[in-house]
Amino acid sequence: MADFVQKTVNKTAVRDLAAPIADVTSFDNLVGTVIADNPFGCVGYIGSDGEPVAPVVRNREHYTAKVDFLDGEGKRVGTVSLQSPTIAAFEANASEVLANAALAAAMGGEAVRNGPGETYYAQLRCHDPSGDDYYVTFTRKTVRISSYQDDAIRDAVETWADAVATLN
Template structure:
């Protein structure tokens, strides 16, 4: 019987943020900035005959939270909606807030619970050394996964040190 022999040393690293990212607009601006500016010097690549950008969004998920309050500001209900785009999130939030039948069913006035909302976006990057790695942003942390070369972590960390929201 043959033994399994390790071929790679895949690593992950997490940066926990001192303060959560304030809102969806700030979160989206951060993610779009990484895609637009490619601060890690990533390069395009071809996989299964498909050409990929150096930095591209691989997946995303956004959850809006709504509280319903009575006239004394007591919470009488809640609702949430999960969306796979920022545009869907914004449209969904507006639709939930405008839904008078839903508000009547809850017996309260709807209001956003922004502090409880969750955002997540994963960016796939193709390093100059040929490695593919993921950078996942949430409101409270940034995760770097599936990398081998410590120079990748150093690049990401140096960049994150320059972004006030990632302190």
């Protein structure tokens, strides 16, 4: 019987943020800056389909809007959580629920956006000059580096994050 033989060592590191990222615009700006500025020194390559792939790309993302329904005394009588694939859908879906009078009547309260309860998630795939792909995942409360092998990758991301006030 053959044994499994370890071929790689993939690591994960997480930074918990002192304060959540304030809003979806700030979050999107942060993610967009990483893609545009490529602060980790990633490199583009040719994909298996023969097409060029950028050094840093959005791999996955989703955004969860929260709408609470409050009665006349300010007590929460219901809540709606809407997970959306893009920020545009996130905003459109939240607006739709806020404007839905039939839903508010059924819930028995006024619809109010719960900004602090909302969540954001964006995972970036980065292609290291060594040829390895790794992931930098942003949420409102954390930054995670995963599937990296070389500690120099973690060090590069950490050095960058140390210089970004929102991430300290």
